[in-house]
Amino acid sequence: MSRPLSHPALAAADPELAALVDAEERLQTETLRLIPSENYVSTAVLEATGTVLQNKYSEGYAGRRYYEGQQNIDRVERLAADRAKAVFGVEHANVQPYSGSPANLAVYLAFAEPGDTVMGMALPMGGHLTHGWGVSATGKWFRGVQYGVRADTARIDFDEVRDLALKERPKLIFCGGTAVPRTIDFAAFAEIAREVDAVLVADIAHIAGLVAGGAHPSPVPHADVISTTTHKTLRGPRGAMLMSREQYAKPLDKAVFPGLQGGPHNHTTAAVAVALHEAAQPSFRDYAHAVVANAKALAEQLLARGFDLVSGGTDNHLILMDLTPKEVPGKIAAKALDRAGIVVNYNTVPFDTRKPFDPSGIRIGTPSLTSRGLGTEHMPQVADWITRGVEAAGAGDEDALGTVRAEVAELMAAHPAPGLVADPS
Known part of the structure; x- marks a missing residue:
């Protein structure tokens, strides 16, 4: 028996595309998905991404828009930001970044100038492109220096990180990555960042859901800025957030808009709000x-x-x-x-x-x-x-x-x- 298409309006309007979506649903249903950056979102998150919020332009921030008709959108954005602050225990949250890489780029725009030195984990060692790796814009526009892991343990040697930081004096230090199987010692990074007067950025894109659920130590007591995607372990839509102490809120917000982006994707913001509501439930822990x-x-x-x-x-x-x-x-x-x-x-x-x-x-x-x-x-x-x-x-x-x-x-x-x-x- 063939399974009926689950998107009847799409099937009627564009059967070719609907068939591809249906094929992907079958693939995700029948296979064992072990990619660590992937997950399944709830039906509620899926529904939120497909609402009429898609129809709105909302440049600016809640209460300070460049378009009228934002009465409901402002409430949606405030709801998402308030839930992020509650779930992660942060003072400030910006829920507008389109994705993780633009969110990280906003951090550069907020706290560094082109040519400044930045430090992050080398990509082959488990880091991320946007932590100053050479082929990324962050490595082309800024001077990226990289730390790695020990050859004998494959773990970070913080004496080496400290020596590199003292030698290079970076403006930004990133911790976190895309292939880091061990607990990130945010406190150790924070101590080094304070010693060289650098802004510490904890990129928790992979582990945000674990942090929210108490299964990984939180960077909040230690990091100046926290960057994360909203999918992966957090089980939200494809989006991102920037969180910080209040003293860093204004430069971060200005970097996101108008620095890098126009209007936020309100349907995504709504889905982020739903995912954060789910993350606040005991079952998420x-x-x-x-x-x-x-x-x-x-x-x-x-x-x-x-x-x-x-x-x-x-x-x-x-x-x-x-x-x-x-x-x-x-x-x-x-x-x-x-x-x-x-x-x-x-x-x-x-x-x-x-x-x-x-x-x-x-x-x-x-x-x-x-x-x-x-x-x-x-x-x-x-x-x-x-x-x-x-x-x-x-x-x-x-x-x-x-x-x-x-x-x-x-x-x-x-x-x-x-x-x-x-x-x-």
Whole structure:
């Protein structure tokens, strides 16, 4: 039996596009999504992104707009900002940034001048492009210097970070990244930032949901500015927020608008408000702690199966695997696992000898499977599928990948995803 399209108006207006959306819904329903930056949002968040708030232009901020007719929009934006302040315990929140990279760029505009020195984790070590990496605008317009991790532990050496900061005297120091499997020591970064009179920016895009749910230490007591996306572990729409102490509010707000953006995306702001309301519920705390418990359990199972995990495991939602001992490159493994219904991304590992587009590792995480209700009791099965998938990739065994895919689909059918049609038939 074929599943009916879940967007009848779209299907009537544009059946080609509707079919693609339906195909993506099927894919997300039937596969085991292990990309750590992905998740499932609730039906309520999905509905909020599709409201008539899409129809509004609202340049400016609540109570200070350049367009009339903002009575309801102002209340929506204030609601989202107030909820962000309550959930994270911050003094100021700006919910207008379109996404994480523009949010980070606003931080540069607020506190640095072109050519100033900025410091962040090197991209191959787990950092983010917008932390001053050379190919990014932040590395082209500013002088980026990077810290890394120790070769023996794959963890940050704060003596080295301090020495680099004292030598380079950066205006901004970023902490956080895209492939950091261990707890971020915000207090240690803050001490170094104070010593060199730098603004400390905690980029918690990956771990915001864990922070909100009390499953990761908060940067709020330590960081001057906090940047985050609103999706990933926070389970909101594709957007971003900037949070800070009150003393940094004006330069940040001016950097977002009019510095970088025009009118905010009000439908996204509404969905952010919904996600933050959900994050304030006791069930969200249970979810956040389950994400970490699942990741730790999965890491233990993978180690038992002979996988090399960067830093030896994880403290959060993310696991970075070096497949060099398995003699299967990360890209080949990721594509094979995709054919097996297990969605990961290939990723560089610290001190990788392979090229970024053909690296040694894969990056996996547990937010999506946790949102589907999988628990630690399922992690041996997930580890077994990953093991069989990587082995099949090395052997070129497509039949084995097909077998895994069928098994994955069966388990996924028993655990419907939030926001998706429950019946995958």
